Amino acid sequence: MMVIWERNGRVVAKVVGETDKETLLGGALRSVGTGSTVCTDEQVSYVGLDTTYDHKSICHSAKQFVDGIAHTNGIESVWAVVQRGFYGIYHSFSEKHLPLYVVGFVFRLNEGNCEVDTMDRLESLVMGMRGRRLTYEMLKEGVHGNAT
Numbered sequence: 001m002m003v004i005w006e007r008n009g010r011v012v013a014k015v016v017g018e019t020d021k022e023t024l025l026g027g028a029l030r031s032v033g034t035g036s037t038v039c040t041d042e043q044v045s046y047v048g049l050d051t052t053y054d055h056k057s058i059c060h061s062a063k064q065f066v067d068g069i070a071h072t073n074g075i076e077s078v079w080a081v082v083q084r085g086f087y088g089i090y091h092s093f094s095e096k097h098l099p100l101y102v103v104g105f106v107f108r109l110n111e112g113n114c115e116v117d118t119m120d121r122l123e124s125l126v127m128g129m130r131g132r133r134l135t136y137e138m139l140k141e142g143v144h145g146n147a148t
Helices: 021-031 073-090 098-111 118-129 136-141
Strands: 002-005 011-014 037-040 054-057
Touching: 002 021, 002 073, 011 098, 073 098, 098 118
Parallel strands: 037 054
Antiparallel strands: 002 011
């Protein structure tokens, strides 16, 4: 799973088959504006981000957790929410339905701000469902992104 978190903002997540350089850089290019500051850990797949972004990284293996504005605390919080959901609610995720679990977590992270009025959250949910239909047959077939 690839997760991008805008500092003090929204979360974007997608199930990916690989975490290689091409996959991660491609995902960043589709989701992050050119020239933005991108903070990561030291994973080698992130090498090359500095050609498009102001890339800052920290080195967890050297016990570095913050370097100026660079830290990964926010994204680690996103992963913690997913882990709590896995262990505390679902106990397992089927690979077939993993994209739907991810969409659910992203919605809760993006819309769960207690400062957002409940009715506004409900309206956001309903507007996201308007004109879309997900049938049991589609679920059985594993069709996730094509709900009509």
